[in-house]
Structure formats: structure tokens, C-alpha cells
Amino acid sequence: MSNQLSYATGxxxxxxxxxxxLYSMRFCPYSQRVRLVLAAKNVPCEIVxxxxxxxxxxxxxxxPLGLVPTLQHDDGKQVNESFIISEYxxxxxxxxxxxxxxxxxxxxxxxxxxxxxxxxxxLFRSLKFKDAEAFNEISKILDNYExxxxxxxxxxxxxxxITDYMIWPWFERFETLKPLTNNELDxxxxxxxxxxxQRMQKQDAVxxxxxxxxxxxxxxKVSLTNQEPDYDIGLEKPEPPPPAEGEAExxxxx
Amino acid sequence: MSNQLSYATGxxxxxxxxxxxLYSMRFCPYSQRVRLVLAAKNVPCEIVxxxxxxxxxxxxxxxPLGLVPTLQHDDGKQVNESFIISEYxxxxxxxxxxxxxxxxxxxxxxxxxxxxxxxxxxLFRSLKFKDAEAFNEISKILDNYExxxxxxxxxxxxxxxITDYMIWPWFERFETLKPLTNNELDxxxxxxxxxxxQRMQKQDAVxxxxxxxxxxxxxxKVSLTNQEPDYDIGLEKPEPPPPAEGEAExxxxx
Numbered sequence: 001m002s003n004q005l006s007y008a009t010g011x012x013x014x015x016x017x018x019x020x021x022l023y024s025m026r027f028c029p030y031s032q033r034v035r036l037v038l039a040a041k042n043v044p045c046e047i048v049x050x051x052x053x054x055x056x057x058x059x060x061x062x063x064p065l066g067l068v069p070t071l072q073h074d075d076g077k078q079v080n081e082s083f084i085i086s087e088y089x090x091x092x093x094x095x096x097x098x099x100x101x102x103x104x105x106x107x108x109x110x111x112x113x114x115x116x117x118x119x120x121x122x123l124f125r126s127l128k129f130k131d132a133e134a135f136n137e138i139s140k141i142l143d144n145y146e147x148x149x150x151x152x153x154x155x156x157x158x159x160x161x162i163t164d165y166m167i168w169p170w171f172e173r174f175e176t177l178k179p180l181t182n183n184e185l186d187x188x189x190x191x192x193x194x195x196x197x198q199r200m201q202k203q204d205a206v207x208x209x210x211x212x213x214x215x216x217x218x219x220x221k222v223s224l225t226n227q228e229p230d231y232d233i234g235l236e237k238p239e240p241p242p243p244a245e246g247e248a249e250x251x252x253x254x
Numbered sequence: 255m256s257n258q259l260s261y262a263t264g265x266x267x268x269x270x271x272x273x274x275x276l277y278s279m280r281f282c283p284y285s286q287r288v289r290l291v292l293a294a295k296n297v298p299c300e301i302v303x304x305x306x307x308x309x310x311x312x313x314x315x316x317x318p319l320g321l322v323p324t325l326q327h328d329d330g331k332q333v334n335e336s337f338i339i340s341e342y343x344x345x346x347x348x349x350x351x352x353x354x355x356x357x358x359x360x361x362x363x364x365x366x367x368x369x370x371x372x373x374x375x376x377l378f379r380s381l382k383f384k385d386a387e388a389f390n391e392i393s394k395i396l397d398n399y400e401x402x403x404x405x406x407x408x409x410x411x412x413x414x415x416i417t418d419y420m421i422w423p424w425f426e427r428f429e430t431l432k433p434l435t436n437n438e439l440d441x442x443x444x445x446x447x448x449x450x451x452q453r454m455q456k457q458d459a460v461x462x463x464x465x466x467x468x469x470x471x472x473x474x475k476v477s478l479t480n481q482e483p484d485y486d487i488g489l490e491k492p493e494p495p496p497p498a499e500g501e502a503e504x505x506x507x508x
Contacts, residue, residue: 077358084364091357103345104331110338 006231008051029169030082039205135183260485262305283423293459389437
């Protein structure tokens with residue numbers, strides 16, 4: 001559902017096609033959070049992918065910081081920030097409630113999600129600087145998640161809930177990015193999380209929103225060098241337009 | 255309500271006195287957020303102040319990162335992180351509801367609160383490095399808050415709501431810390447926010463949780479140098495214990 005060619009600088013604004021649109025980026029874990037929630041709740045939504053390196057001018061009018069994800073209703077309502085969008089969607093679409101209403105259960109989920117920001121930052125450090133200590137720190141934090149899962153199948157109980165979907169994108173990356181971090185989830189230290197990963201991989205929403213591992217790897221390899229990665233890896237691209245008349249002749253002769 | 259002497263390294267854990275306790279720090283804006291919510295909802299809560307530079311050993315068992323605020327129930331339930339605590343309190347104590355239930359109105363409040371993190375970071379930069387550009391950035395972000403306030407008295411409408419209380423501690427500091435930043439809220443650029451500040455200052459909760467301006471200023475002056483500030487400025491301190499027998503004699507003679 002996210003396999004649309006991305007829009008870059010110079011592109012024309014695509015008129016909204018349906019009541020709900022998500023501005024997303026195919027390999028962005030925060031965008032993936034919202035796509036997971038949409039899939040888990042079976043909410044149809046148009047996906048518009050943004051080239052995060054060369055953002056369309058029109059996107060900066062929608063989101064001045066140029067960040068994804070942004071959710072846009074056709075009545076003009078707009079919501080930013082992955083957790084806020086997810087909670088909003090869970091409030092508006094009552095099917096398959098992901099966020100518990102009991103205040104303390106809800107707060108516990110929020111703390112697990114909030115604290116996971118530290119892991120997201122550490123994974124980046126691990127990737128960027130091949131910093132083994134960063135992965136040690138990740139493991140120390142994950143000890144709490146192993147403990148929090150307890151004897152449940154999912155953080156949401158018998159079925160995945162908000163915490164499961166908010167933290168999942170990084171677990172997908174632990175495995176896929178192993179060649180870059182030289183590290184992965186230690187199955188002996190994390191038997192419960194390991195079993196949870198296997199259960200998550202069987203969920204329809206997770207399957208629908210998964211990226212091809214080789215594509216994530218290729219994407220990170222390039223983006224970590226601060227070069228522009230191919231935001232459209234693996235997608236069928238339109239034929240480049242034929243050279244404008246006289247262009248070949250205009251090229252400098254060597 | 256927060257004028258209790260702070261606990262530091264080497265202190266003895268104080269047994270909980272009542273159903274609800276907040277670990278706080280007198281000059282911490284995040285702790286102040288929760289104190290404002292408690293005051294606005296008129297929820298009695300024991301305050302235990304923590305010396306953030308020399309944290310008690312027992313506090314690191316309660317909150318391993320040593321951060322404040324932490325809310326502790328006498329039944330063992332614990333909630334961290336100022337917004338999560340505030341939402342939890344608003345869910346548990348129904349009087350004077352601060353968080354709207356309509357999903358989009360709620361999301362708009364959350365976005366205003368979330369985005370304010372950038373201002374908190376910029377104010378620190380402005381204080382630490384006397385960086386005039388940081389205050390310009392703050393003003394650019396505040397343009398959105400001026401606009402969001404519109405013709406309302408408060409972000410919460412006719413009365414202060416969650417956004418008002420979550421962003422207030424920094425407005426208190428803009429004014430108080432003017433001698434350190436050489437900057438303040440521009441009254442011409444922000445007429446609505448200026449009137450909002452005056453309305454907020456009249457709120458009982460705000461008055462109850464305000465710090466003495468000279469104490470905040472003194473506190474920041476010292477803590478910005480990475481020295482240990484006096485967490486108990488202005489409080490009556492116990493007499494130091496008399497020197498142990500023989501101590502004077504044991505001091506090295508110059």
C-alpha cells in the first residue's frame with residue numbers, strides 16, 4: 001500500500017484522491033507506524049510518498065519542517081507526529097481499538113512507546129558510527145521490554161495493541177540492518193521478545209507494511225553517507241522523457 | 255506546595271505519606287507542569303524534591319535515569335514523563351477535565367504541546383550560549399501559538415486546558431530569565447500571547463506553582479555553569495549538626 005513513486009522538488013501537487021491521505025516515506029519507521037495502524041484498523045488511505053532529501057516545494061507549505069508522516073483529511077484537518085496521528089486514528093475509527101482506555105494501562109503503554117525513542121536514537125548511532133556500545137545500550141533498554149511483555153503474547157495482550165505497532169518498525173530493522181550494525185537481537189537474552197517478533201511477523205498488518213529487507217539495507221547504506229538514496233527502489237519507474245531537441249548537441253564535447 | 259527541602263545522595267528514603275506522591279524538583283519546568291495539573295484539579299499530593307545533581311541512591315531505584323517528575327501511588331503504580339503523568343491524572347481524577355475527548359481537538363492540543371519541545375531546547379541554547387539566533391527561532395515558532403490562540407482566552411477555550419499548563423512554565427521563564435537571555439516575549443509581535451500571559455498569571459494554580467523570580471534566576475545562573483545550584487534557595491534550612499567530638503582537633507593545622 002505504500003508502493004507509490006515519491007514526489008520530489010519540482011513536482012506538481014497531486015490533488016487528494018479520497019477522504020484521507022498520508023504523506024509518508026517508504027523507509028521511514030515513523031511513517032511505517034501510521035501505516036501499521038491504518039492496516040490494523042483496516043482504514044483505507046491514500047499514500048503519498050515524499051522524497052525526504054529533495055522535498056517538493058508544495059510539501060513545505062503543508063508541513064513547514066518537511067517531516068513525514070502527516071495525515072490530511074479532505075476537509076482540511078491535518079495531524080502530524082506518528083503517535084499523535086495514531087491516537088487520532090484510533091479515536092476516529094472505532095474498529096479494533098488499539099489504545100486502552102483505563103488510565104494506568106494507557107500510561108504504561110505510553111511510557112513504553114516514549115522510552116523507545118532512546119532505542120531509535122541508539123540504533124541510528126549504531127548504524128552511523130558502527131558503535132558497539134550503542135547496541136549494548138539498546139539491549140539494556142530492551143531488558144525492560146522483555147520484562148514488560150511478561151507472559152502475554154503481545155504488549156496489547158492477546159492481540160497487538162498500540163505499543164506493538166509503535167515499536168515494531170525498529171525490530172524489523174534490527175534484523176534487516178544486521179550487516180551494518182554487526183549486531184542483532186540476542187535470542188538467548190530475549191526469549192520472549194524473540195517469540196513476540198515471530199508472532200508479529202504473522203500479522204496481516206505487519207506483512208502489508210513490511211519493506212523488502214534488501215531494499216531497506218540498500219536504502220540505509222546510501223542514506224548513511226548523506227547521499228540521496230533511491231526512494232523508489234524496486235518500483236517500476238516511468239521511462240525517462242526523450243532528450244529535448246538539440247540537447248545531445250548542446251552537451252560539451254570531450 | 256513544593257517548598258520542601260530536597261533529598262540528595264546519602265539521604266534516607268522518606269516513607270510515603272498519603273496515597274499520591276510526586277518526585278519533583280523546585281525549578282524544573284517539567285515537574286512544574288505536573289504540579290500545575292495537580293493544582294488545577296485540586297488533587298492533594300505529597301511533593302518530594304530531588305537534588306538533580308546529587309541524586310539519592312534510593313531515587314535511582316525508583317527511576318533508573320534519575321529523572322523527575324515521577325508520580326508514585328501507594329499501591330506501587332508509578333508513572334513517568336510530564337505529559338504522560340498529566341494525562342494519567344486527568345483520566346483518574348474527573349474534576350476539571352483538561353484534555354478534550356474529541357479526537358481532532360485533542361490531537362491539536364497534543365501537537366501544540368509536542369512542538370513546544372523545540373522551544374524548550376532553544377531556550378536552553380539561548381541561556382547557555384547567549385545565542386540571539388535561538389531566541390529568534392523561538393519567536394518564529396511562537397508565531398504559530400499566537401495564531402492558534404485566535405480569539406480564545408486560553409488554548410483550552412474559556413478556561414486553561416492541558417496546552418496552557420504544559421507550555422506555561424517556559425513563559426514564566428521568558429520573563430524571569432531576561433537578564434540571562436537579553437531577550438523576552440515581544441509584546442508587539444505577540445499581543446494575544448501577552449494578554450494570555452496576564453490571564454494565566456491570575457490563575458490560582460499558576461500562583462500556587464510559581465517560583466520566586468529572583469530564585470529562578472539565581473538557580474539558572476549557577477546551574478548553567480555546571481556547578482551544583484542551591485536546590486533549597488529561600489527555604490528555611492535545618493541547623494547544621496554540631497561538629498562530632500574531636501572533629502575540630504582532627505582538622506589539619508595550616
